[in-house]
Amino acid sequence: MGILDFLKRRPEPTATVARERLRIIVAQERSSRGAPDYLPMMRNELLEVIKKYVHVDIEAININLERDSGHEILELSVTLPDGKAKSDATNATTAN
Amino acid sequence: MTAEIIVVTSGKGGVGKTTTSASLATGLAMAGKKVAVIDFDVGLRNLDLIMGCERRVVYDFVNVVHGEATLKQSLIKDKRYENLFVLAASQTRDKDALTQEGVEKVLDSLSEEGFDYVICDSPAGIEKGAHLAMYFADKAVVVVNPEVSSVRDSDRILGLLASKTRRAERGEGQVTQHLLLTRYNPARVAIGEMLSVTDVEDILGIKVVGVIPESENVLTASNNGVPVIVDTASPAGQAYSDTVARILGEERPLRFIDVPKKGFLQRVFGG
Ligand SMILES: Nc1ncnc2c1ncn2[C@@H]1O[C@H](COP(=O)(O)OP(=O)(O)OP(=O)(O)O)[C@@H](O)[C@H]1O
Ligand SMILES: [Mg+2]
Numbered sequence: 349m350g351i352l353d354f355l356k357r358r359p360e361p362t363a364t365v366a367r368e369r370l371r372i373i374v375a376q377e378r379s380s381r382g383a384p385d386y387l388p389m390m391r392n393e394l395l396e397v398i399k400k401y402v403h404v405d406i407e408a409i410n411i412n413l414e415r416d417s418g419h420e421i422l423e424l425s426v427t428l429p430d431g432k433a434k435s436d437a438t439n440a441t442t443a444n
Numbered sequence: 445m446t447a448e449i450i451v452v453t454s455g456k457g458g459v460g461k462t463t464t465s466a467s468l469a470t471g472l473a474m475a476g477k478k479v480a481v482i483d484f485d486v487g488l489r490n491l492d493l494i495m496g497c498e499r500r501v502v503y504d505f506v507n508v509v510h511g512e513a514t515l516k517q518s519l520i521k522d523k524r525y526e527n528l529f530v531l532a533a534s535q536t537r538d539k540d541a542l543t544q545e546g547v548e549k550v551l552d553s554l555s556e557e558g559f560d561y562v563i564c565d566s567p568a569g570i571e572k573g574a575h576l577a578m579y580f581a582d583k584a585v586v587v588v589n590p591e592v593s594s595v596r597d598s599d600r601i602l603g604l605l606a607s608k609t610r611r612a613e614r615g616e617g618q619v620t621q622h623l624l625l626t627r628y629n630p631a632r633v634a635i636g637e638m639l640s641v642t643d644v645e646d647i648l649g650i651k652v653v654g655v656i657p658e659s660e661n662v663l664t665a666s667n668n669g670v671p672v673i674v675d676t677a678s679p680a681g682q683a684y685s686d687t688v689a690r691i692l693g694e695e696r697p698l699r700f701i702d703v704p705k706k707g708f709l710q711r712v713f714g715g
Contacts, residue, residue, distance in 0.1 A: 361635060361636025361637060362636070362637060363633070363636045363637060363639050363640065363643065364636065366591075366592050366639055366643075367639060367643045367646075367647065369592065370592055370595050370596060370639075370647045371646075371647055373596060374595075374596060374599050374647055374648070377596070377599065377600070378599070378603070381603050382607070
């Protein structure tokens, strides 16, 4: 990159990135507001279990708590990667 | 008549709560209301400087709460508006200096003294000081900057206002929530570098009550100890005036949210 390019360089338009990240985190935090304190711990432990079988990142796990008239529904969703299950899932416990 | 209590809060620090509290209180006083503005930032007194009364502080909020001084002795009369009073924060390092009962007593006394509005300038964070500042509120001005951590924190604060206030606990109806977007830079929004008014409104699901542009007049005003709303020629001052009018129920279109078309002189000298 020449010196002129460097001088002319403008920062990337990043507001869209900020907006999308905020949409997701705000929605997530709202859904767990007033939820039991064990939820984050449970999420981490579930991640450990799921990791034994599939390669996923914590971002792939979504926990949602919904309340309506007396019912509480705990919804767990895991976005699976394309590669699906680990071929040697049974050995996974020793892998870490 | 009971005074209307308005908390100015944000979660995140340094976003413009004290600047807003000073201008909101002064703006309401300019509209003829009797107003007290209280600094809840125990240990980090600053509102007195922004209001320009730092050398007249004798007794403070904690002194009143502890019965070491009367409310009358502690309220500092503004030098410009005779219906505007400041109650300074204490410089004590004791975090427990304020109690819920103590704060309630002071607010009740202000009502009895015929105040129309009490503005509570909250400290940053969500700890005790911030909790006490919002607890008795009827209305809240949530100050937010167009920046990720500030937006996220303000959502947290909106949640607390809906659950951890006296109104919420007693089921007396919601604390009225006003979102105030400050330090807005239309030029950076135009080139996609900064979240826009609509971005922030969409993310938080609430309309703004005003947009205060990033403005050099704010620093000048604080240097002089004059709330920026008094500077009626400045964009920030005008934006604060609009905001106060809206809080009082008037409808006014948003200004200063588009890139200003600058004249030659302005381009050379800034403005
Ligand atoms: N619209 C604005 N344009 C430019 N500068 C601003 C604007 N609003 C606030 N500032 C500046 O931002 C800084 C922080 O403002 P202020 O003290 O009001 O924030 P705060 O939220 O009260 O901070 P704290 O959380 O520490 O109490 C100050 O230097 C102030 O001058
Ligand atoms: Mg402050």
